[in-house]
Amino acid sequence: MNVLRAGWAESWTEMGPGCFVRRYPSFDLTVGVVAGADGLLVVDTRGGPREADELRADLARLSDLPVRWVVDTHWHFDHTFGNQRFAGAAIYGHETVPGVLAERGEEVRAALARRSPECEQDMADLALTPPDRTFASVAVIDLGDRVVELVHPGRGHTDGDVVVRVPDADLVFAGDLVEESGPPAYGDDSFPLEWPSTLEVFTGLLTPASVVVPGHGAVVDQAFVTGQFGDVTAVAETIRRLAGEGVPEAEALTAAEWPYPTERLAEAVRRGYQHLRQSGVPTAGPAGSGPGRRSLPLLGQ
Numbered sequence: 001m002n003v004l005r006a007g008w009a010e011s012w013t014e015m016g017p018g019c020f021v022r023r024y025p026s027f028d029l030t031v032g033v034v035a036g037a038d039g040l041l042v043v044d045t046r047g048g049p050r051e052a053d054e055l056r057a058d059l060a061r062l063s064d065l066p067v068r069w070v071v072d073t074h075w076h077f078d079h080t081f082g083n084q085r086f087a088g089a090a091i092y093g094h095e096t097v098p099g100v101l102a103e104r105g106e107e108v109r110a111a112l113a114r115r116s117p118e119c120e121q122d123m124a125d126l127a128l129t130p131p132d133r134t135f136a137s138v139a140v141i142d143l144g145d146r147v148v149e150l151v152h153p154g155r156g157h158t159d160g161d162v163v164v165r166v167p168d169a170d171l172v173f174a175g176d177l178v179e180e181s182g183p184p185a186y187g188d189d190s191f192p193l194e195w196p197s198t199l200e201v202f203t204g205l206l207t208p209a210s211v212v213v214p215g216h217g218a219v220v221d222q223a224f225v226t227g228q229f230g231d232v233t234a235v236a237e238t239i240r241r242l243a244g245e246g247v248p249e250a251e252a253l254t255a256a257e258w259p260y261p262t263e264r265l266a267e268a269v270r271r272g273y274q275h276l277r278q279s280g281v282p283t284a285g286p287a288g289s290g291p292g293r294r295s296l297p298l299l300g301q
Contacts, residue, residue, distance in 0.1 A: 011058050015211050015219055016169030018146070022058060026051060027078045028181045028216045032173045033059065034166055036143020039068030042089070043164050043173045044215070045082030048112070048122045052082025069141055071150060072131055073175025073215060074158045075100045076187075077108045083129035092139060093131030094152050094160035100189075101130045151205065153177070154198030155191040156232075157184065157215075163202060171211040177202060178225055180217025183260040184232055186268035193240070193272050196233040203229060231259040239272035248284040249273040 012020040018035040024046065032043035040063060045052050059067060072080045072093035080101065083091055105128045113123035133139070139150040149165040157176040164173040176185060177199060186192055206212065206222045213219050235258065242252045252269045253262040273283050 012062050013219075015213065016166065016171040019166055019169045019171050019211075020062060021213050021219060023218070024051070024055075029078050030213055030216060030218075031055060032164065032213050033062065034143065034146075034148055034164075034169075035063060035065060036146050036148075038142075038144030039066045041069040041071065041141060041143060041148055041164075042067050042086065043071050043213075044073055044079040044175075045070060045086055047078040048081045048119075049085060049125045050118075050122045052085035055082060056085055069143075069148075070131075071141075071162065071164050071173075072097055073162050073164070073173065074160050075104075076158070076176070077105075077112065079175070079215070080130075081109075081126060081128075083131075084127045087129065090133050091129070091131045092133045092135070092141070092150060092162075094162050095134040095136050096158075096160035098130035098134065100158075100160065101128055151202075153201035153205075154194060156195035156198040157187070158189050159191065161198065163205065165205055169211070170207055170209055171213065172202075172205055173213045174202065174215065174225075176215035178212060178214040178220065178228060180214045180220050180224070182216065183264045184228065186235075186265060186271065188267055188271070190267060190271055191275070192232070192268040193236045193275050196229060196236050199225070199229040199232060234259045235265065235268055236272070239269060240276070243273055243276050243281060243283045246284045 012022050014020050020033040021030055023030045026047060029046060034041040046055050067086055067089050070083065070086045070089045070091045075097045109123045109126055113120040137152050141148045146168050149167065151163050151165060153163060161175055161177050163175060163177065179185065203225055208222055210222050211219055212221060212225055238256050238258065242255055247255045249269060253265060258265055276283050
């Protein structure tokens with residue numbers, strides 16, 4: 001069955017049989033599509049109603065098949081705030097996502113609305129729409145003539161990261177567990193000490209020929225993921241080492257060599273020291289600082 005419309009290649013790239021990606025300038029988000037006999041599955045819906053409308057128009061130019069499934073790779077606004085425009089589809093996400101959206105969605109909406117009059121109107125039109133099909137570890141979606149696997153490999157970028165595996169195409173949509181256009185984003189809801197083990201599980205889903213679609217940036221391969229695994233492991237091990245040596249949290253960024261620019265690692269250090277304290281490991285730093293949030297995830301990144 002030919003699902004493609006004429007001219008689709010102007011906006012989409014087919015990275016595997018029936019698997020398409022489009023890289024949007026806004027937040028450099030990479031959206032994925034998997035076509036099956038019964039319809040389209042869309043990976044992430046962009047950052048608001050206006051962006052979702054643009055995505056829907058691009059999907060209509062790609063195929064005349066209906067969008068029947070959506071997968072949110074995690075709760076952040078640039079991946080979920082377009083969900084309302086796909087209300088007729090089954091929306092899948094990790095079981096933590098609805099709760100976090102309920103807790104933090106309005107906070108993020110307000111911050112986005114302050115960016116410009118256009119953003120203010122877009123956020124006024126926003127109806128927060130959480131996933132209505134949630135799971136803890138693994139889920140399978142039958143597209144009619146192929147299956148897609150959803151896996152929560154662990155905590156890293158957030159506590160609800162989901163990757164989307166298309167076995168018959170040897171292709172995986174990684175969400176923000178893997179980023180190509182910049183360093184991994186350690187936000188105020190990240191788990192820097194767990195990210196390496198989560199990426200190790202993720203790497204187990206790959207073959208040497210696997211195509212990996214990151215949440216932001218260009219398509220990569222297994223070797224790139226292995227390299228990023230090494231870097232996030234270095235971040236985690238450095239945090240543990242510095243804390244164990246009694247280096248104060250406020251001095252950690254200048255006390256060691258890091259694989260990424262230090263301005264991108266402030267939250268990694270804060271969260272890492274916080275998680276060590278919570279696990280009973282003594283650290284030299286702001287004891288009792290608690291899980292307070294210092295920034296909104298991904299805003300301005």
